[in-house]
Every structure is written in C-alpha cells, then in structure tokens.
Amino acid sequence: MDLAQTFRVAVESLLINRLRSVLTTLGIIIGVGAVIGLVSLGRAVEAFIASEFNALGSNILQVTSAAPRSPTRDRIAPLTSREAQTLLRPGVAPSVVAVAAEYQLFGQVVARTNNTTTTIRGVSDNYGTVRNWAVSVGEFITPQHVADAARVALLGLDVVERLYGSRDFNPVGETIRLNQRSFTVIGVLTERGGTFISEDNVVLVPITTAQSRLDNARTPDGSFRVTTIYAQARSEAELPSAVEEITQFLSEAHGVVFADEQDFRITTPSDILGIVNQVSGVLTVFLAMIAGISLLVGGIGIMNIMLVSVTERTREIGLRKALGARASDILNQFLIESVLLSLVGGFFGIVLGGVAAAIGTALIPQLTITLSADAVVLATVVSTFVGVFFGYYPARRAANMRPIDALRFE
C-alpha cells in the first residue's frame, strides 16, 4: 500500500475516534500555544524596553560617581558643575556636543493641604533637549532661571495627581513648598511612564536652586556637586571616543593615576540595553522553558493515548494484518496518526498563541505582541518532532504484533 493510501487510512481512523483525537491534541494545543504566546510576550517586552532606551537617546553618556575598584584609593572626588562646563571647552572633549547636569535630592512637596515625597531633580536648562524631556503645559527651565537660582518648579504628572487630585489639573502659577521653601509652578512634564519605576513622580527645579537653596552642595574649590552629568556625543559612532575623552579629562581632574582608581563611572546606552536585554532574554528563555515543559507533557499525552489506542485496536491491527497489511503499513499508519494529531494540535496551538497575543496587546497597550514567523516555524517543527518521537514507540508496538495474537485478543 502506498503512503497516500496509508495517509487516508490514518485520517479515517482519527475521524472515527473523534473525541479521543480532540482530547489528545488538547495537550499539544496548550503546549504549542503556551510556547508561542510566552515567547511572543518575552519578545514584546524586549522590544518595548529597547524602544524605551532608544527614546532616552542612543548617543547619551551618563557619568556618575562610583567607588574605585582599587583598594589603594578610597577618596571619591565629587563630580562638579565646573567639570560639566569644562567638558564643552574646545579641545577637552571634541566628540561631545552637549552636556546637561543634574543634582538630585529627595524632598517633601506641599501644595494647599496635600503633601507627597518625591525625587527633586535640579537640572540645567538644556536637560530637556539632551534627555528628551518636554513639557505639556507651561515652559521648561530657562537659562535665566538657572542663572538666578529661581524658585520655580516643573511637576511630573504623578505629583500633579497627588497634590491636586487629578492629572488634568493645570497647576501653572500655583505655589508649592519644597522642603519648606516656596516655589512657583511653571509647567507640567509630559507623561513618560516607566518600565519599572514611574518617571512621572518627579519635580524639576533649576540646578543652581537645588544646589544652593534646597541643599548646600558647594565644594571646597568653589564649585557645586552634581549627581549625574549627561554628555551627548556627536553621533552614535563617536560614543567610544567620547567615553575616552571624558575618562581622560575626569581622571586628570580627580587625580586618578591607575584605571582601577577611577572614582566615576561612564555608562553608555548600549551598556544599559545590554544588561536589560540580558535580563529580558533570560526571562524569555525561562518562559519558553515553562512552555516547553507543557509541550513535553502534551507529547507524553500523545504517547499515552497512542499506546492505549494500540491496545484498544489490537483486534483491528490483527485483522489488517490478516487482510494483507505489512508491518510497515501498520507502522506508517500509526506514525501518520500521531504526527497528524500533533500537527493539527500545533496549528491550533499557533492560533491559540495568536489569540493570547492579541488579548495581551489589548490588555497592555504599551506592548505590541506579534507572532513571529520563526516561532510559528519552530512550533510546527517541534510538534512534528513530538508526533514522530512520541508516536514511534506505540506504532512499533502495533507493527510488531503477531497477527494470531492480535486476532485472539479480547
């Protein structure tokens, strides 16, 4: 009998035992659906995080203070406003086109009778352009505000909501108190969301105000401490040279002799993205493994049902052999049955995964969960493999049955 005939026989057998076929495929449907759904979810999270970081600016370096690795140095010289400005001097760091500085502290915000604690960031006037922050209402901090150490503030949406009860409230012109000092609200920041921690829970003030009025950040040499320096490289390609120039400049300024003694850290976007991708990659693998286990369980389910089916159909196998079926005909029939079961299961599993992705996208608007072609191909290959692998043993048992034993079976 040729394969096409065997195929027909296999399909007929599956249709005759409809309920059993459906129940058997259920395991594969759920397994493949879980693999596809969870892998797609993991990918979507990765893509989302990557896009978030790109929004931060792919050519921005972040310089912060850090403990030296070498035990020969324990002093940490603070980063200062003067250093930030010096970076822009001709010849110091030619790859750097813009520098923004930030001085960060925590504080209490009071408006009318409401209060909340938040991050207060003193920022330079170009912070908005360098870091891609914008205002939805009002204006950003101007050079004049910075020069005057003006008592003005920009509020994040979370802060607006906590102070005034609604994100739609326009607080421009209102007076608030930051750590007991009066400030005038000049604007509201656009919504930024945030992957792990909301970036909307923030108050921006001029950096000079934060350094001198909210805190005393003066250094012995007459400048002011900053928490972070953001340096914008001319282009992504010039990031490495920017890192080198800044390292050279700061090492000299801080009296660093050996690389191990560096008391600052320069973080590039690709560093951050690399770490985040590593984390989310592990997450995706983890999800895929959980889903893979359910696929394995589904495969064992197929083997189980096929074994039951072989026993249950012993007389049928005996009859087929008596009518002239060769061992290979029986083997092929049962193998095709199990491969068909798992392929059909795989198909509906892909559909299920797609539906889950659509639902996930609807529920979490930040994520665009799409079925990737490679996941579909993988699911098809894996379910075929599952069918052959878990179907082979039962099929062999059926094929090797002696016809007289099979016919005598009650």
Add this chain to the structure above:
Amino acid sequence: MSEKKPAKWVIDVRQITKTYQMGDVKLQVLRGIDLRVAKGEFISIMGPSGSGKSTLMNILGALDQPTSGQYFLDGVDVSKMSEAELARVRNRKIGFVFQSFNLLKRTEAIRQVELPLMYAGVPNRTKRAKAALEAVGLGARLDHLPSELSGGQQQRVAIARAIVTEPAVILADEPTGNLDSRSGTEVMQIFQRLNREKHITTIFVTHDPWIARHTNRVVMLRDGRVVADQKVKAPLNAGEAERPSEAEELQGVFEEVYYGGKREEYN
C-alpha cells in the same frame, strides 16, 4: 527451495508439526499433519478443544509458521517465507471469515470490502468491492455501517471482504457461531452458493457436526493428528433440512428421574 508444484492441490500440507515453548515446557500441538485439498472443494476441519484445529487454521492462513514440514499453497512453499511475503500471501491467496465478523467499527460496508484491495494496491477498488457485496446479496447496503446491519448481514460483509481479492482459498473459523439459526442458515447458503457457482475452495473450522454435514468432506483432528478424513455421502443443502433438537440428539440417554419441563420432550 520453493519447488514448483503443478497446482493440482490448492493446499498441500506435508508432515507439518507445531511446537510451542511455554516456559520450560514444550507443547506439541500438531504432531505431523498431512492434508491435500483440491480446487473447488468445500471441507470442514473438526475436532474438540485442544485438538490443534485452530493452530492448523493459523498455519493454513499463513498467520503462523509450522515448526517443521512443508506447506504448499497454490503450488508455492509458504513454510519458509518472511513476514512481508506472508502478508502478501494472506492478501492475495487467502480470504478470512471470523466467528466475530471482525469488521472495522464506524466504517461503511463498501470501505470494509475495499480494505484488502487497498493493501494489494489494485485499481478499480470500488467497482470490485461493489460486485463482491452484490454477490452476497448486500448490493443495496453499500453505505451501511456495521451498527446498522444485523449479525447475518455483518457476516455477509465479511464474506464479501474475503472473496473480493479472488483468493485461492477461503478460511472460515466458526462463521455461524455467533449467529442465530436463521442467519446461520443464510450465511451457510451463501458459502454453498459461492462454492457451487464460483468454485471457491472453502475450509470451515468448526466443532458443530450439523455445520460439517453441509460440507463435502470432513477432516477430524484429535491431539494434533488427523484421525479421520472422509467424503460426506450426501451433503445437506442449507435451509432444506431441519436441525435436530438437543432432545433428539440425546435420545435415550436419560434416567426416569424428572426435575421439570415438558415430560414428553425427552421420551
């Protein structure tokens, strides 16, 4: 070593033995059987349980191999064949009819009959299957499922399945054993008609003397040997004679003690 015989005998069995190994014990079921069946014969193999008639039937049907001896089926030595060759012999040369019909469940009659043709890989399957079903009087029930057919009709589907490949011999194992007497008579009539009109060689395996009396020759086995092999003087035509009741068969064996039932029945 398949020495070519002139196919005078459809079945030519020479000194066949069969020994089963049951753990440490050897069980010799057949102890040297000789049997020759000519084309067109209609014979019964009889014997009590344990006489070896089922084992002989399995060997004749190429479902099992003899331990020693030779078996020529249609002139070809079957006793040394491989499993795949045996499958081909079963497919082409032998038609099986079983006591319990052995139809595939939820499969139309026509598809049941096509099955051996499918394994043979021959064309015009539907046409041939239809002809076979018409030959057993089921031309109007091609699309019926086994669950929609009576026992007698199911056995007729099985007969159609057995004859559709035009085999050299039909092997029927108690083919009327699961049927009531009317359906049994019907089925027997079909076997007799096929044998008479199409000269299909037919071998019945049965323990029922009444069934054996409808065939032309009876081979009796006991303890793995042929103890009698004789022609039937006047074979019965199915449906013409009334089967004797148990009472008639047990005539005169009882004492005069009465426990119940109609008194005159056994006297």
